[in-house]
Amino acid sequence: TTADDPKQDKKRDNRHIVDNNTSQALAQNTLLQMKKTSTGSQIVQRLVQNSATFRQKTDFSRAKYIAKKQRKYQPRCRLVQCNANTISQAIFQKKDPKKFSSLRPDTLAQLLAYSNITAGAHVLVWEELHGMITASIAERMAGYGSVFSLYTGQQVNYHEMLQRFNFSFAVQSTIQWVHLGDVLDQDITEKDLEAADRDAMTWPCALQDHTRRYLQSAELCPPKHEARRTEKQEAFLEKRYARFTRKLTRPSPQECASNLKARPCDSLLLVIRQYDIQETLEGLLPYLAPSCPLVIFCEYLEPLTQCFQWLQDNQLAIHLHLMSTWTREYQVLPGRTHPAMNMSQNGGFVLTGIKLDTELGRNQEPDEETLQEIRASLPTRRGKKRAPISEGHQKKKDRKVFKSSGDTRESNGKTATR
Structure with missing residues (x-):
């Protein structure tokens, strides 16, 4: 009878197996030595062979035992592309979800969908x-x-997360960092020193005095350290090159604020933990264009x-929806x-809506004169325009008679006949 025979599997069960750590014949020192000299599959095979209770287990219990030992002695890794889905999933499962407001990958996808993030948008x-949200928007x-x-x-501290996405220069240039004080302050009268310093620079940039002194001091090293000195100089010059490249290509904070105020935004997305959401929304809602999410x-x-x-x-x-994000894995x-x-x-809560125009988007009831003008402009069944309603005819029309249970009553509430 083979081990996979269903009849033999029915005879085996786990009722007489006692977990007292005596079923494994291999000692701990032997396992430590095998970790240095053997592969993971060989270790798992030796553990199965030296287990006294392995043959008594069912096929299902055997598969669980082998899978458990493989996870411990035969670890595997998988290389995946860094994107919004994989990074958010890794952060939610491996790190503390509270640091990211319990944001799951499916919740992040809902935020991007409800915000209508598309190419060419002004967000x-x-x-x-x-x-995390800024990088996901730039990726899409x-x-x-x-992306404002x-x-x-004092400065932006999100560069570590952006480096995980491995953005190209074109994608990186779409992100413009704007200080909150520059947004809430309508009048910016300070001189843009960073833009003036950038305009004064020329390419290729000349070496600064401290950079030249550092390179000259490095040349005085002994000849035996020539390879190491050359490697250090190349790494130093690459960092300086990248720094000046960013300085010449990125806009200044005041320029980013001016670009934000130049035209209304197509989407507004807020993910806040420490600040008052309502006050923040009151300050940022004027920057959102009407009929935008x-x-x-x-x-x-x-x-x-x-x-x-x-x-x-x-x-x-309008179209205000307050919903909770919930998912179940199987x-x-x-x-x-x-x-599971x-x-x-x-996974948090999401509030979505579409902004109304502050002047034309309100639901205001028209007055009586406007209604009469609308009625007069509409044609009748025979195609003729309606005659303007006189005051006497309007009073006669307003006096409606309701007949119910033999009673005749006027619309003003007085009883006419009984």
């Missing part, structure tokens, strides 16, 4: 997820359009509820298909 985004736009990413503090993500429901009520009361947006195996035992409870 305004403020996030506190270390540049593929080098066409503009707001930041606070606004999307807000938050880990908690209460801040989005306040924004929903504020937008609805002031008639600033294990799909023959005869063992069921939901470990899954995320909540």
Whole structure:
């Protein structure tokens, strides 16, 4: 009888197996020595051969035992392309999800879809997820359009996340960093020193004094260190070259703020953790063009509820939807298909809407004179225009008679007959 015989498998069970750490004959020192000299498959094979309870297990238990030992002694890795999906999935599963507001890959896809991120768009985004949202937007736009990413503090600290995406120069140039103070301040009167310094530079840039002194001091090294000295000089010059290239090609912060104010944005995306969402939305909503989408993500429901009520009361947006993102993963195996035992409870909440025009987008009821002009302009059934309604005819028309249960009553509430 073979090991895969179903009749023999029914006779075997795990009821008499006791987990007391005595079934494995290999010692710990032997395993440590095998790790240095043998491969992972050889170690797993030796563990199976020296297990006293392996033959008593069912086929399913044997497969689980082998898979467990392979994960420990025969690790495998897979190289995948760095994009928004793979990076967000790795961060959500391997790192602390709370640092990224429990943002799952499917939630990130919903944010990009509701924001209508396309090539050539003009997007305004403020996030506190270390540049994850900004990089995902730039990846989808593929080098066409503009991404105005707001930041606070002295400088931008999202460059580490952008380096993981391996963006080209065209995609990297679409991202323009704008300080929040420059956006909220309508009048910028300070002189743009960075732009003046950039305009004064010429290409190729001449070596500065401290750079020339460093290269001259490196040439005084002994001849035996010639290869190491040359390698250091090349690495140093490459860094200087990259620095001057960025300085000549990137716009200054004031230029980015001017570009943002030059035309309204096509999308507004907010992912905020520490600041008040409603006050932030009040300050940034004027930069969004009418009939364009606004999307807000938050880990908690209460801040989005306040924004929903504020937008609805002031008639600033339509098609407002407040939803929770939830997903369930399934294990799909023959005869063992069921939901995953470990899954995320909540992936945050999303508020979406479309901005209304502040002057023409409000729902205002027309007065009586406007209604009469509209009625007069409409043709009758025979194609003739309606005659203007006189005051006496209007009073007679307003007096409506309702007959019910033998009673005749006028519209003004007085009883005529009974």
